[in-house]
Amino acid sequence: MERSYELTRAAKDGDVTTVARLLGAGVVVDALGEDARTALDLAAQENHADVVRVLLGAGADTAAHAGPYHDLTPLTCAAMYGSTDAVAVLLDAGVSMAAQDRIPYTPLVVAAGDNHAETVALLLDRGADIEDRAMKGRTALEWAACLGRVEAVLLLLDRGAEATDTALRCAERHAGRGEEERGRYGRIGAALRAALGHDAA
Structure with missing residues (x-):
């Protein structure tokens, strides 16, 4: 449990090295952190494009509920916060812009x-x-x-x-x-x- 929290914290902080290390050590990419949000959700919000790219490469769920109230997707969360670089990475990965x-x-x-x-x-x-x-x-x-x-x-x-x-x-x-x-x-x-x-x- 603690290592999943470490993953989401690192993603929120933009610490791509730690994110990659934890994923390599077997931490589940879509594990929920302390506030019940995933690493992809938090990295997208904070516009950490490199972290988003690593998480997508590890198979992160791009359709999971995201945002502070869990009523968004990682893409709509990034868009709501003006995280343009993260939006671009998600679009590059083929994430749909349609309502889910x-x-x-x-x-x-x-x-x-x-x-x-x-x-x-x-x-x-x-x-x-x-x-x-x-x-x-x-x-x-x-x-x-x-x-x-x-x-x-x-x-x-x-x-x-x-x-x-x-x-x-x-x-x-x-x-x-x-x-x-x-x-x-x-x-x-x-x-x-x-x-x-x-x-x-």
């Missing part, structure tokens, strides 16, 4: 929802469906607009995401909640109105 069974989140939606523009760009470059509605019937743009993620909204629009009245209504609804919100959601609303061909007023 019982886990409806997609990496594009969570990256956009947390305003990680670099990760969003990578996912789009790798073929993510910009109009996918797997998560509660909303696109990544609509989620980003509702959450006030300016950089993600602008990037998605620039990359061809369809501006929708749903996204605009959500941004306008939040714009009146305070000065900070007015600034963020005002920029989003202006960008969406321009994309929709509405008057700026």
